[in-house]
Amino acid sequence: MQQGMRHLSTLLDEQLERHGLKDRVKINVSGCLGMCHKGPIMVVNPGYTLYGGLEEPDVAQIVREHLIQGRPIARLVIEEDHLFNRFFRIFGDVNFFGKQMRIALRNCGIIDPENIDDYLALRGYEALAKALTDMTPQQVIDELKTSGLRGRGGAGFPTGLKWQITADQVSGEKYVICNADEGDPGAFMDRSAIEGDPHTVLEGMMIGGYAVGAAQGIVYIRAEYPLAIERLERAMAQARDHGLLGDHILGTDFCFELEIRLGAGAFVCGEETALIQSIEGARGMPRPRPPYPSVSGLFGKPTLINNVETWANIPVVIVDGGQWFSSIGTEKSQGTKVFALAGKVVNTGLIEVPMGTTLREIIYDIGGGIPHGKAFKAVQTGGPSGGCLPADYLDTPVDYESLAQAGSIMGSGGMIVIDEDSCMVDIAKFFLEFTQSESCGKCTPCREGTKRMFEILTRISDGRGQAGDIEKLERLGDMIKKSSLCGLGQSAPNPVLSTIKNFREEYEEHIRDHTCRAKVCPSLIAYAINDACVGCGACKRGCPVNVISGRTKQKHTIDQTQCVRCGLCLATCKYDAIDKV
Amino acid sequence: MLTKDDPKLDQLKQTIDQVMQKPYSDSYLIAVLHKTQALYGYLPEDIINIISVDMNIPTAHIWGVATFYHYFNLTPQGQHRIAICLGTACYVKGAAQIVETLKQQLKIDMGQTTADGLFTLRPARCLGACGLAPVVMIDDTIHGELTPKKMSDIVNKHRRQAKKK
Numbered sequence: 001m002q003q004g005m006r007h008l009s010t011l012l013d014e015q016l017e018r019h020g021l022k023d024r025v026k027i028n029v030s031g032c033l034g035m036c037h038k039g040p041i042m043v044v045n046p047g048y049t050l051y052g053g054l055e056e057p058d059v060a061q062i063v064r065e066h067l068i069q070g071r072p073i074a075r076l077v078i079e080e081d082h083l084f085n086r087f088f089r090i091f092g093d094v095n096f097f098g099k100q101m102r103i104a105l106r107n108c109g110i111i112d113p114e115n116i117d118d119y120l121a122l123r124g125y126e127a128l129a130k131a132l133t134d135m136t137p138q139q140v141i142d143e144l145k146t147s148g149l150r151g152r153g154g155a156g157f158p159t160g161l162k163w164q165i166t167a168d169q170v171s172g173e174k175y176v177i178c179n180a181d182e183g184d185p186g187a188f189m190d191r192s193a194i195e196g197d198p199h200t201v202l203e204g205m206m207i208g209g210y211a212v213g214a215a216q217g218i219v220y221i222r223a224e225y226p227l228a229i230e231r232l233e234r235a236m237a238q239a240r241d242h243g244l245l246g247d248h249i250l251g252t253d254f255c256f257e258l259e260i261r262l263g264a265g266a267f268v269c270g271e272e273t274a275l276i277q278s279i280e281g282a283r284g285m286p287r288p289r290p291p292y293p294s295v296s297g298l299f300g301k302p303t304l305i306n307n308v309e310t311w312a313n314i315p316v317v318i319v320d321g322g323q324w325f326s327s328i329g330t331e332k333s334q335g336t337k338v339f340a341l342a343g344k345v346v347n348t349g350l351i352e353v354p355m356g357t358t359l360r361e362i363i364y365d366i367g368g369g370i371p372h373g374k375a376f377k378a379v380q381t382g383g384p385s386g387g388c389l390p391a392d393y394l395d396t397p398v399d400y401e402s403l404a405q406a407g408s409i410m411g412s413g414g415m416i417v418i419d420e421d422s423c424m425v426d427i428a429k430f431f432l433e434f435t436q437s438e439s440c441g442k443c444t445p446c447r448e449g450t451k452r453m454f455e456i457l458t459r460i461s462d463g464r465g466q467a468g469d470i471e472k473l474e475r476l477g478d479m480i481k482k483s484s485l486c487g488l489g490q491s492a493p494n495p496v497l498s499t500i501k502n503f504r505e506e507y508e509e510h511i512r513d514h515t516c517r518a519k520v521c522p523s524l525i526a527y528a529i530n531d532a533c534v535g536c537g538a539c540k541r542g543c544p545v546n547v548i549s550g551r552t553k554q555k556h557t558i559d560q561t562q563c564v565r566c567g568l569c570l571a572t573c574k575y576d577a578i579d580k581v
Numbered sequence: 582m583l584t585k586d587d588p589k590l591d592q593l594k595q596t597i598d599q600v601m602q603k604p605y606s607d608s609y610l611i612a613v614l615h616k617t618q619a620l621y622g623y624l625p626e627d628i629i630n631i632i633s634v635d636m637n638i639p640t641a642h643i644w645g646v647a648t649f650y651h652y653f654n655l656t657p658q659g660q661h662r663i664a665i666c667l668g669t670a671c672y673v674k675g676a677a678q679i680v681e682t683l684k685q686q687l688k689i690d691m692g693q694t695t696a697d698g699l700f701t702l703r704p705a706r707c708l709g710a711c712g713l714a715p716v717v718m719i720d721d722t723i724h725g726e727l728t729p730k731k732m733s734d735i736v737n738k739h740r741r742q743a744k745k746k
Contacts, residue, residue, distance in 0.1 A: 036712020185668030188709035223615060223652055224708065226721070262615055264650030265706065281610035282642075283649040299605055342670035342711035349712050380669065416669045430672050434706075440649075544685040566681045571729045 008040055008059055015063040025067060028112050030196075036349045038078055052078040099365050101328065102352045103336045104152075104312035108196030113231050116238040119199040125244055127315035131207050132252045135318075140211040141167060144314075146322030148334035153179060153270070153307035154382065154411045155487070156333070156400040162304065165294040166212040169302035174214035176205050177298065177305040179275060180221035180228070183267035184383030185434060187414035189338045190308040192350050194221070194228040197312070198235035202258065204311030206249070207318060209256045212304050216257050220275055223262040232260060267384070267438035270412075271486045272297075272305045274440065285440045286486035307412065309338055329355030333399035343380075343416035346371050353398065360394040363417055374419040378502070382411025384431045384438075385491030387498025388424065407498045409491070423520035424503040425510050429457040431495035439488065446489030449480040453496060461521040465511030470500060519580040522565040526581050529556050533577035539569035589620040593628070597635045610638060610646060614653060623654035651706070659694040659701035661739055664718040668707030671715040679715050680704075682729040686736055699743055700736070 009027060016022050030043075038052035044062070049072045051062065058076055065071050102108075111118035119125070131140050145160030166174065178201060182190040194201060205217045221229055236258055239245040247255045261279050268274045269284040276298050278284040297303025313335060317325050326334045333355040339362065342348045346368030353362060359379055363369065370376050378388040387408035389396065396406045403410050418427065436450035453476050456469050477493030484490045500507060509515050516524040529539075535553040547563050550556030558569070570578045596616045600609035613636065617628055624647050633640045647653045665680055680691075683702055687695050694701040710716045713725025717732065724735055 036710070039712075182709070183706065185672075185707040186670045186711055187707065188711055191709045224705075262612065263652075264611055264615070265652035266650050267706065278611065279608060280605070281608040281646070283645055299608075340711060342714065343673045348670075348714075383669070414669065416673060418673060422673055427673075430669070544681075566685075567678055568682065568685075568729055571678060 008042070008054060008056070011056060011059045012042075012063070015060055016067075019063060019068060021063070021067060029114065030109050030112060037347060041078075044072070050078045051076045099353060099357060099361055100351055101336050101354050103316050103325075103328075104200075104309045104338055105193060105196065105350065105352050106316070107200065108192065108350075111197065113196055113198055114234055116199060116235065116242060119197070120242075123319060124199055124315075125203055127318035128203050128206050128210075128244070129250055131210055131318055132250055132254055137167060137211045137213065140207060140318065143322040144211075144317060147317045147325035148322075148329075148332075149310065149313055149317060149325065150333065150400065151306060152309035152313070152337065152412065154385065154409065156410060159306065159310055162294055162306070163208065163211055165292070166214075166302050166304040169295060171302050173299075173301045174212055174216075175298045175301055175303040176208045176212065176214045176217040177275070177279070177303060178205055178217070178219040178221075178311055179270065179272070179305055179307045180219055180225075181263045181270045181275060182222060182225075182308075182412065183270050183438075184385075184412055184414045186342055186380075186416045187340045187383060187412055189340050189350060189413045191222075191225050191228050192340075193308050193312055193338070194225070195231055198228075198231045199239065200312045200315060201232075201308055202235055202239055202245070204306075204314035205258065206245070206256050207314050208304055208306070208311070210254055212302070214302075214304065215255050217259070218279060218298070219258065219260045220263060220269075220279055221260060223264055229260060229262070236260075266440075267434070268440045268486070268488050271488060274486065275305065276303065283440070285442050286488075288485060309413070330397065330399045332401055337398060337410070337413060339398075339413045339415045341367050341415050341417070344370055344374065344419040344421070345417040355399045356397045358395050358397050359389070362398065362415070363394070367417065370417065370419050374421060376417070377420050377422060378418045378424065378427075380408075380416040380418060380427070380495075381414065382409035382491075382494070383414045384435050385409060385487065385494055386411045386414075387494050388418065388427065388502060389498070390502045407501060409494070421518055421520070423461075423516050423518040424499045424506045425457065425461050425516070426518075426520045428496045428499045429454065429461055432457055432492070435488065435492040439492070443483070443485050443489055445480045445483040446485075446492060449476055450489075450492050452476060453480075453493065457496070460507065460510045461516070462523045463510070463514040463521070465507075467511070469511060470504065470507050473497075474500060525565060526560055527558055527563060527565065527567065527569060528579050528581050529558060530577055530579055531555065532575050534575055536575070538572045538574065539578065542568050542572045544568060590628075590631070593617060593620060593631075594635070597632065601636065606636070607638060610636065610643065611650070614643075614647060618653060622658045623656055657694070660699050660743070661719055662701050662703070664703055664705035664708070666706075666708045666710070666714070666716045666718070667704045668711060668714075670707075670711035674714040676715040678729055679717060679727050679732050682732045683717075683736070686733050699740065 016025050040054045042051045044066060065073055107122055141160055141163045149159045150156040151159055180190050209217055263269055266284045269278045271286050272293050274284040274286045293303040293305055329335050336352050336354050338352045341351055351366055376391055378390050380388045389406055389408050393406045396402050400410050432454045436454045439446045439450055441447045453473055456473055459465055460469055473496055477497045480493050481490050514524055519525045533555040537552055540548040545564050547559040548556050593616055597613055600606050613632055617624055629643050633643055667676055687700055689695055689702055691702055691704055708716055708718055710723050715727050716723055716725045
């Protein structure tokens, strides 16, 4: 969609009109297929022909040759894709395709997210009807407990237990909240889930409202996701028209209202107590727990907060049963997990795998491995709260306990693959820069400690590292983890600590030898022109500080004393004549 | 700068009137600030004072909230807002080079607006388009798989369009 699909669909519409095919061809605007690297994408049915990388002239060609003459255009067809090949052959019956298994994302890419009839056709709102008419609130909660579903926001708290605690509170006013404040850099699961299938989230929340006795739901979503917000609003309006939202839902006594509240760009608001502060119209600063939001949350009332992916799992648990759900995954982590696979991997996009799938299977079988024949270096899970795992851990199964044991966390589902071209000190610095600027400032260890850690890391990457800096980082990190109030502070040092643990020699090289083996840290590298230079002058013209000299058609040189190491010359050179040394 | 019959202000007042009738009306402060920014492009001081009176919330609290969240601008913005994604995926795929290119070309730092008022440059936390990394969002359009060359071409294109107008 972001690659201009809306424009293409208008074009397609015009073409159909011109050829008089409007009555015979239906354009279905679907949600994310998870294949971001091949977009824009179009599927032509029947036959499940999958087209990718479309440009404007291609649309006319598809209409002319495929739709009218019945000849698919080979040049545009996506073939041999690890992620989705099987998926499209069994369109509509998507229990398994490859190593993926889609529960939370079961409808994404299949239904038209702007049309409730599509959702209803795939057993949509059946779970709500079943809960409201055949089950008591307690039975709904028991079903969840049987399923073993744990919170998908990162911490993995048992969802059934959370619901039970909220349901046990005696209060005339309770709230259900959907946490869609996806702030991890490198994560886009929630956005795609809502854009692709907004009704699932709404249905999950209504079931939650019924189970705990709440009549008001709130979706807290990032303002940066305008399309997701628009689709949620549309879905809410359609649900209301169908009697699925509002008073006396499906003719029962159950009444439920929903409201959307926008976040405003604060990572800490993903933490539940901070999120509540933000909905209340204040600065999003966490407060100590207990009392937990289940007991005293929004406006001091019992509040049930789950994240988007957790909510999307609820209708499945109710329709197919907790017993079935618990058969997927591992003993302690049931079900599936959605990951946003990105970074240095061939197939970037959204995937959903059963718990217990190994990192190797995700990166190599589903992700297609590392592009350009580079070597795998690490995989980062859990965003700024997680850690970097090296190749030794590739066979770690993905579940809450195993990842924690390996020194990282499940997190909300960001998974960034890092290859040999990235410097681990630089990666750690990147995350610390993020957490220190996102720290809300309430607790001193987090506010000041992350800043000091960032200073030390900056010093190391500038080649001014001192003996003992690594130990200082470890000591500071340990202290921040132990003495911070909320999850942000408690996990902020993780990227640094895990890179020190797994890539200590890289830190030592920076400090002792002043070298960066990945050739990333600007102060520790230089750019030099080699003999392949033909003297075209492109680098000279592009240099922002004018330090490249040389005559036309003769080898140029860089004045190292003045060079700011921006790397623009390397990027502009067409003759591979510039080396990083 | 504010006149009595500012149509934008009328719209804002309407929004405030609506939320004041709801329970826990204070909690809609962030929504009102969103509306203000949608109308004015940033949060002007005069407007904050008006919100303070109309919603009966101290200005100190409003400024506290406005400065806490990255989304709110406290200064007027350029005609085109360039948001550079500095999320992990973009970072790993070379966002730093894109930043450098833009800084050189526009001759401004992050958070600043060019002298001609055409561009405002600001960092963005993950735009959620990691599959297309590195990414830049200009106004509401995503530009993906960028290289320094591609980036400066896009800026030049905007400049040419502005000149035509």
